[in-house]
Amino acid sequence: MTRSYKWIGGIGYILTFIPYANFVSSLITSIAWVLMGKETREKIFTATGVLMIITFALTIGIVALILTALPSLTLLTPSQLTGPPFQLFQRIGHILTPILIIGLILAGVAIVAAVLEIVSHFKAGKIFNNTWFRLGGWFRIGLIIAVVISIPLIVMSATNILALGAVSPGAAVLGTIFSILWPLIIVVIVGLLSIIFSIVAFFTIPETEEFQGESASNP
Numbered sequence: 001m002t003r004s005y006k007w008i009g010g011i012g013y014i015l016t017f018i019p020y021a022n023f024v025s026s027l028i029t030s031i032a033w034v035l036m037g038k039e040t041r042e043k044i045f046t047a048t049g050v051l052m053i054i055t056f057a058l059t060i061g062i063v064a065l066i067l068t069a070l071p072s073l074t075l076l077t078p079s080q081l082t083g084p085p086f087q088l089f090q091r092i093g094h095i096l097t098p099i100l101i102i103g104l105i106l107a108g109v110a111i112v113a114a115v116l117e118i119v120s121h122f123k124a125g126k127i128f129n130n131t132w133f134r135l136g137g138w139f140r141i142g143l144i145i146a147v148v149i150s151i152p153l154i155v156m157s158a159t160n161i162l163a164l165g166a167v168s169p170g171a172a173v174l175g176t177i178f179s180i181l182w183p184l185i186i187v188v189i190v191g192l193l194s195i196i197f198s199i200v201a202f203f204t205i206p207e208t209e210e211f212q213g214e215s216a217s218n219p
Contacts, residue, residue, distance in 0.1 A: 005035035009202035027056045048120045051113035058106040069095045132201035139194035146190050150183030
């Protein structure tokens with residue numbers, strides 16, 4: 001049987017690098033995970049795909065809410081935007097509350113989806129005996145670690161520079177920016193590698209070879 005999800009998944013992850021098209025990359029890759037779950041009967045793949053679809057839908061929802069709320073916010077006068085915080089919340093709370101609620105739900109679902117995507121990479125690596133899936137999983141874990149480490153490093157670097165005073169113009173400005181943001185370079189490199197490994201992993205799934213794992217023996 002032709003495994004269409006190997007092409008769908010690979011193309012979906014490739015779209016991550018393409019501006020504008022990267023918005024639908026998660027939707028395409030989610031379809032690939034769902035199809036993989038259907039063939040292998042592994043619920044973890046299906047759950048990953050479903051949560052990625054929900055994340056995509058919630059993202060569209062929150063963008064639509066923000067666009068809907070913008071006209072109402074622009075109609076507020078400066079006097080309405082001043083005053084005690086409680087009164088300000090009364091004026092704009094009905095506009096921001098739905099956005100905050102959906103935003104929190106989106107954050108929670110996105111985190112769970114990201115965790116399941118990592119687990120799915122390791123599971124797929126075992127089922128298809130594919131090292132690229134395992135590398136994709138490990139580099140996603142590395143990406144999380146890199147983000148966690150980079151945030152305090154950036155804050156500490158910026159704080160130290162501010163404490164030292166103004167920076168001379170010219171090349172020193174670029175050096176200062178690099179000294180603050182260099183952890184982000186590592187984050188970007190690790191993130192790009194994790195996606196590249198996922199692309200290779202999907203494209204190298206055997207076309208018709210029987211998969212391994214516990215589900216293979218299920219009727």
